[in-house]
Amino acid sequence: MPRKLRMGMIGGGLGSFIGDVHRKAAGLDGMIDLVCGAFSSTTEKSKASGKALFLPEDRCYGNYEEMILKESKLTKDIRMDFVAVVTPNHMHFKPTKMALEHGFHVVCDKPVTLTLEEAEELYLVIKKSGKLFALTHNYSGYPMVKQARAMVMNGDLGNIRKVQVQYIQGWLATNKEHEGHKQAKWRVDPKRSGIGGGLGDIGTHAENLISYVTGLEIEELAADLTTFGKGRILDDDGHLLLRLENGAKGIMSYSQIALGEENNFAIRVYGDKGSIVWKQENPNRLVAKWLNEPNKIYTPLGHDLYPEAIEACRIPKGHPEGYIEAFANIYKNFALHFMAILDGNNIVKANYPSIEEGLKGMRFIYASVESNKNNAKWTKINK
Amino acid sequence: MPRKLRMGMIGGGLGSFIGDVHRKAAGLDGMIDLVCGAFSSTTEKSKASGKALFLPEDRCYGNYEEMILKESKLTKDIRMDFVAVVTPNHMHFKPTKMALEHGFHVVCDKPVTLTLEEAEELYLVIKKSGKLFALTHNYSGYPMVKQARAMVMNGDLGNIRKVQVQYIQGWLATNKEHEGHKQAKWRVDPKRSGIGGGLGDIGTHAENLISYVTGLEIEELAADLTTFGKGRILDDDGHLLLRLENGAKGIMSYSQIALGEENNFAIRVYGDKGSIVWKQENPNRLVAKWLNEPNKIYTPLGHDLYPEAIEACRIPKGHPEGYIEAFANIYKNFALHFMAILDGNNIVKANYPSIEEGLKGMRFIYASVESNKNNAKWTKINK
């Protein structure tokens, strides 16, 4: 008998941006129920969040250890199936590891861990556990991003020559971290964010998008990172030269201090047969450019889409789907995979980012920081 | 103790566009659970839909009468709180009436009924029942539409002079109703759609948006309607001249045969101090034009928003919200109103379209059809 999956959440207390996004994304397709949580650092706060989310008090825990231990003792028809880890970066590794080792699957926010070492250890933990692990590189969930990838994979663009990515935001153009802005505070704090500031927050999304759309890995990079915000330690802006497999060249600009920019994430991929342009702020539109034809505009459930794009759409054309829907595609594919396993179905495969993408992201951060320390010297990405 | 609301659905079986939208919209904010449904015309199909939605078999009913009667007999802590009516137009009135008379609140799709007479009767039924009634004129749920309305209401645009609305689609440019397209079939069928084809489907949205944004009623109209699709009876295209209160003039173009258009719904409102332009296909952007300043672009959670717009946003700026989120704002406001009542709170008021908007829509349809019969003669909207 098919049933909805039961999710427990670690982090994501009231007021958290990303916790709320995870809950909405998980719930959108009616396949997942939130059943418990360790939302905050104290039992009291956690229960307050749980109450606002209509959870019973006894499923609101004071910390993740308590949650994992107590939930594992509940009967199979009640206890959570998987954990969503939506804490700051320094709190990804331990809860994920513990959850996996207690038999729970995990959906985790990115970057996957605080350090590269943690990510490498987590890789082993996951493989050993045999549990599912999804990493929420949510921008790969947009239908038009999936169409772009499918066009590259099917050779429509020919050999990829040039990739241009920008991910520019302005929310840290001023020192919001001194004004009680909770998210700003931990994002600029190396103890909670790791060695990359903007790099970890948005640079990794940019790296993932390049890799997802083109299927090409970055072989080496030269990074010129900057810290514009007074008193900050971590990068809040970066410019990178990239060299990809097969001779393709790339360039990346990311920023948290690009004043006035909201969430301006865009990619351009140029091949020797065709090119594509996609922009996150108007995501339901993919422009493809061709050698001997006018430019074409692809839209969700519009003409000439690949199945990978179609299956990521929910509603008729012209009815915009947004950030939550794209995020929900990670959860939906995770849930479909999970349900197939419950069902004994081996055909459905993982169609969501996982630890491999997490490792790539961490290696990208480390290589960028190293390159920057060496005055933007070319630095290989270790594999 | 706060709790999630329990929704029963009438219509919306598997494959239904709008049923799925209602479910996602109702579920998005984690305040409403779908607990039962009479999804289809047979018990078997209804159960199949229910199963796919993870509902227990005994809460999947063969028709709405059965659902309403059986649910009313369940205990208070289990039975549905309200009904969502998502059937074709001819099946709005009876289920809604019966649900209200059995003590259930109702959320209903638009246009509110098949005929004006039904709408007038429903008005009385609702008032008598003392139950809540929400009509899903979902486009009023977009944050930037709420900002536009607030700007008008606060006098920022001055006296409104001119309103220009287009709602153009191309999905009926060919005779899809002959190709087994279920939605096309009932949309072109007067028995199920009523006397307005495109008028009822999208014209009423356009009428509602004018009224919502400007706060002005249409006093009279001249309608030139056309049926382009071969063999069709109802209008699939229309052009209207509008005269609004206070001397404002309006113009409306709607179409289902505007080949290649997806869901191109846009409004321009011109006052003597300022103007606004909003377009549904890129909804997170409101352009305002001013007498002595550059044009400005307003965005969700961006600068200079009114509280009405802010409270309709969910996630940080630059992360696009779409059609489902706007739709969900109807459900969210309905749920907040409902929960406040459960809570004994009289301060929260209805902040969603209701039977008054439904009546206006029906009167708009009737006046348009009458005008068109009289060769686009000016026709008053009865009140």
Added chain:
Amino acid sequence: MPRKLRMGMIGGGLGSFIGDVHRKAAGLDGMIDLVCGAFSSTTEKSKASGKALFLPEDRCYGNYEEMILKESKLTKDIRMDFVAVVTPNHMHFKPTKMALEHGFHVVCDKPVTLTLEEAEELYLVIKKSGKLFALTHNYSGYPMVKQARAMVMNGDLGNIRKVQVQYIQGWLATNKEHEGHKQAKWRVDPKRSGIGGGLGDIGTHAENLISYVTGLEIEELAADLTTFGKGRILDDDGHLLLRLENGAKGIMSYSQIALGEENNFAIRVYGDKGSIVWKQENPNRLVAKWLNEPNKIYTPLGHDLYPEAIEACRIPKGHPEGYIEAFANIYKNFALHFMAILDGNNIVKANYPSIEEGLKGMRFIYASVESNKNNAKWTKINK
């Protein structure tokens, strides 16, 4: 021996918007020299304008009669070849007639005359004179407008069903005519503008664009015109229902009081095979929509253009051409026609608007004003 053509100008003194545009448009392609002018109402002002334009004093005349008479007496190798009439509407007919009757060709601004009677008389004068007459409906000069027309003419869009035109400006949103704004003054004055205000100024452009792009004539119209500006006599805003040949329907909105709009002129044409959208403010882009293909973006000298569009382009793709270039295409085609005649070449034909378009424009104005007097009653366009 080929030579540049010599132009005399009537009107267009210093500070005139449209006179300057005509001069730049005439000069752009290096085929026409300005050699003389009766720029203003006094000899002194006319000479001042001429001086600023580097003209010799003796070719600057105090009025058009003097210019036409004196120029006709100059030797053939010196005297002007044609006259450009760029005065307000009430000063089109007489100078044009006199010039034609003295053997000069004419380029005239639109609307062609002050009254329909004048236009009808001018038609006869032109035919009798055997001289060339070009009317500067400049928007038909844009390459992408020519592409749109060619697509319709070649049947790419199939049967035309629906045409939607807006030409909205905001420059008369306030009473600029009281602030010494010269152009505003005559535009709101029926003695100088004729019976149409916005109608004559921009409505005729809209009418011409419909006719040019679709090749269809307006058979009847219903016009709801408004005068928003205090103390004005003429329309400054209008909404029209249109019925075209072959059962096509149209709708038009024009305005001079759409506050904040600059020169927002746009057309949408929907056929049963394809559709096009063009917007004057970003004119180097034509979007075509298709039944079974993604939307395509056509650009000057880009892919899949018809020869009519290509020959209207000057510079490589991506280098925007604008309003002056489109205007210059009228002059260029006029000059090519003229030079061919000088050359004894009968193959080159008139490829610019002429008196026929002028007559249509006047009939459109008259029918609109009549319809409006009769409360937007359907009114046939006399032919």
Added chain:
Amino acid sequence: MPRKLRMGMIGGGLGSFIGDVHRKAAGLDGMIDLVCGAFSSTTEKSKASGKALFLPEDRCYGNYEEMILKESKLTKDIRMDFVAVVTPNHMHFKPTKMALEHGFHVVCDKPVTLTLEEAEELYLVIKKSGKLFALTHNYSGYPMVKQARAMVMNGDLGNIRKVQVQYIQGWLATNKEHEGHKQAKWRVDPKRSGIGGGLGDIGTHAENLISYVTGLEIEELAADLTTFGKGRILDDDGHLLLRLENGAKGIMSYSQIALGEENNFAIRVYGDKGSIVWKQENPNRLVAKWLNEPNKIYTPLGHDLYPEAIEACRIPKGHPEGYIEAFANIYKNFALHFMAILDGNNIVKANYPSIEEGLKGMRFIYASVESNKNNAKWTKINK
């Protein structure tokens, strides 16, 4: 007595893209007449071009030496005032030098010379000659670019932190140089283009735009250049990291192989008070972003413009000006300067790019090529 200026042209025979642009740009404002030319490499071809341009045969010369010598012997009221040099790069230095040394002013296309050495020598020649020298970095002629610069110069954006420039074209995505495409041929030929391919053609425009808009110089750069076209010697694509004065950082992407791109040149400048975005393909629009206000859209002759922008506009708002008009602003300012000198007026100053900009461009090319040879090592720009 004011008079029109007389221009002689070197290069720009029939079929030349840039020669035609220079002629149209020079002629647009009615201040300059083309009076002679050495358009091509043979007297015959030169005369053919001259004939098509309506020039007398005796002013069409077989080479620039002949033109300069013969024109210098004509009387002052007839002979050319200045020379426009519109040949490929290797033919800039000698004609310019000779013209200056014979007393003619010069307008020259960019990059200023074939080699840095030539540019340095030319600098001395110009200073010694006392003649005017304008370099056609035409993109600085757009009104909205001038507005952007004025906003920076007036401190509206605060301290500049980040500059992002792309100049991407696709015209060399295939080997057009093998298909008889004249411009492609010389652009890929180091003997005629110099050591930079895309660098000289468009990279220098990008460098100039950064410098013009921000007023900041590039101090050092790291360049990763690529040659994608088979058999090519010169770069056809490049990615650069930039470090500017005052700690600002920059990034540049240019390309001739970005398939499907037309002339996609765009700049983003981020300060600590505001930011701007400008895009060449839709040039009549400047978006500014602010810390505490909605984004604003600036347009030619719209609100809140600086005088520098206003004086670069010709026609009312909403009537698009394009590439030729921007180019013409270089010629117009050159002509105004020249006429002022003729007039004995010392107040009008050079308001156009000159040899200083030319030198910067050459140093940028040389530094980029050197950096690229050293695997994108940071390389100072020599001054």
